[in-house]
Amino acid sequence: MKLATVGKGGSGKTTIAGTLTRIFAERGNKILAIDGDPNPNLAHTLGLTRSEVEKITYIPPSIMKQGERVNDVVQMVPTIPREEIISEYGVKAAPYVDLLVMGQPAHGSAGSGCMCASHRAVRGLVAELTAFGEHTVTDMEAGLEHLKRGTARHVDMMLIVAEPYYRSLEAAMRTAELSRELEIPFIKLVANKVRNSSDEEAIRTFCDQHGIDVIGVVPLDDNLVEAERLEKAPYDFKPDSPGVQSIRKIAQEIDSLGVN
Numbered sequence: 001m002k003l004a005t006v007g008k009g010g011s012g013k014t015t016i017a018g019t020l021t022r023i024f025a026e027r028g029n030k031i032l033a034i035d036g037d038p039n040p041n042l043a044h045t046l047g048l049t050r051s052e053v054e055k056i057t058y059i060p061p062s063i064m065k066q067g068e069r070v071n072d073v074v075q076m077v078p079t080i081p082r083e084e085i086i087s088e089y090g091v092k093a094a095p096y097v098d099l100l101v102m103g104q105p106a107h108g109s110a111g112s113g114c115m116c117a118s119h120r121a122v123r124g125l126v127a128e129l130t131a132f133g134e135h136t137v138t139d140m141e142a143g144l145e146h147l148k149r150g151t152a153r154h155v156d157m158m159l160i161v162a163e164p165y166y167r168s169l170e171a172a173m174r175t176a177e178l179s180r181e182l183e184i185p186f187i188k189l190v191a192n193k194v195r196n197s198s199d200e201e202a203i204r205t206f207c208d209q210h211g212i213d214v215i216g217v218v219p220l221d222d223n224l225v226e227a228e229r230l231e232k233a234p235y236d237f238k239p240d241s242p243g244v245q246s247i248r249k250i251a252q253e254i255d256s257l258g259v260n
């Protein structure tokens, strides 16, 4: 299983990626969690403390170099073997969970303002790392741009996280369209921060109209915000909270789909 969470900024990608990872890890399968957001924050939702987070060595974009040109796009490839990347930069985040965190794209030289090459390196690295191991959960950066650059090349399940308001759903629809173009085998929507039945109905109606499958509904749950404030994993903070329980249900749904 190679799963990625995508969606609009603030929709809940990191919360859901981190909590799902912990739930999958309960089964004793090793999971590689990848923080593919240039502003990383997956570590806390997995359960690392502030001092542990401060010790994480981010993978520098400079370990990527230009490779072949595919469909007119120059691919970025790592300069050191994958195993070395994990042993050098991987962090034990929880039982059966290793975490890799991307570096920030380096800033362009003063005045040039160009971060393209560096962004490209980070994105190439996200794609490359997603090919690691059997089970990966990647927390992607917000928006669509990176998907066009191939970050989801190895992903077999795209979890599109959306909130019950029109712009979020519209963004989800575009993400679903792009994911179909990329031929990602499983494309599912998680309805997050749902306040009531009319929120849920609005999401379900929208998704029906656009042929998007809803895999689960996560209620608006203050426990998730509180966990974040305390820099704790929602999974550790309140495993029985409605938010964590509904993410557990999503994990069961994913299992029942038989994603490898």
Ligand SMILES: Nc1ncnc2c1ncn2[C@@H]1O[C@H](COP(=O)(O)OP(=O)(O)OP(=O)(O)O)[C@@H](O)[C@H]1O
Pocket (backbone or CB within 6 Å): 007, 008, 009, 010, 011, 012, 013, 014, 015, 016, 037, 141, 142, 192, 193, 194, 218, 219, 220, 221, 222, 224, 225, 226, 228, 243
């Ligand atoms: N179901 C929920 N109920 C209440 N709050 C939630 C819920 N899901 C996420 N949140 C809160 O919403 C905020 C954004 O969540 P999160 O960081 O997971 O989103 P994101 O999509 O990863 O954001 P970004 O695009 O900035 O990376 C956080 O404060 C988080 O605690």
Ligand SMILES: [Mg+2]
Pocket (backbone or CB within 6 Å): 013, 014, 015, 037, 041, 139
């Ligand atoms: Mg995030």
